[in-house]
Amino acid sequence: MINLKDLMPLIEATNHTPALDPAEVDIKGGYVCDMLSDVMGSAKTGQAWITIMRHLNVIAVASMTGIPTVIFAKGITPDANVIDKATEESIVLLSSPFETFKLAGIVYKALSS
């Protein structure tokens, strides 16, 4: 488990949901996928979700699945309506400049140490 605040500098994260405090989020694992039904079928509550999808549906999927943070790879930035919905649902939205593979590797390493 790692606190999201401690993970953020490792992935050079930008927080798009400043109304939410990353220090209140503990990450229990990670899941990487861009197909939403696969995430709902296999991701577990408390995991960070790494994706390049940035539609509003991503927030709905995270909310239904119990995912506390979505990390967008490649510096992908969500639109304002997505940020508003995430804030309402208490889902922290981060962007990392890294590609998915590298990003997942850093998160994996941080979780294993």
Place this chain on the structure above:
Amino acid sequence: MNEFWHIEPRFEAAVKGYFAQPPQAEVELEFPVPEKDFNTAGNGASETKNLLKRLGVDSDTLRRIAVAAYEAEINVAAHSKGGIMKCLIYDDLIHIRFQDEGPGIADIDQAMIPGYSTADELVREMGFGAGLGLPNIKKNSDALHILSSANNPTTVELLIFF
């Protein structure tokens, strides 16, 4: 019409008893699910989850209900001409029924196979179309009943016990 049933063995008697004579629901909710509207789809799952949370349903059960309902709503929006979601809530279970306006599923057993999808380009762009929605609904429900055939409406109904 073709029919598909999946019932968790330990709920067999309860499910059959329920459908033999559905009692009066404590609460009834209804949500429209318009065609290709991926923002409205999800409202039903979300509002139902919030209500059940207030009623004290445990978080694991809430998650199963939310995922199954959201997948079924998305299917109505993605694959049909639109329809409605109806929730019947009781002390010990929820019955959710999705009724759409067609065009129906020709082969339900094939549609249930993980990875089988006829999703169009727009649906795939939204991140759907992995062919995992129906398997997810089955996995998260205590009972799943699908009634459909080509050029007909589809009914998907599920029961989840609290």
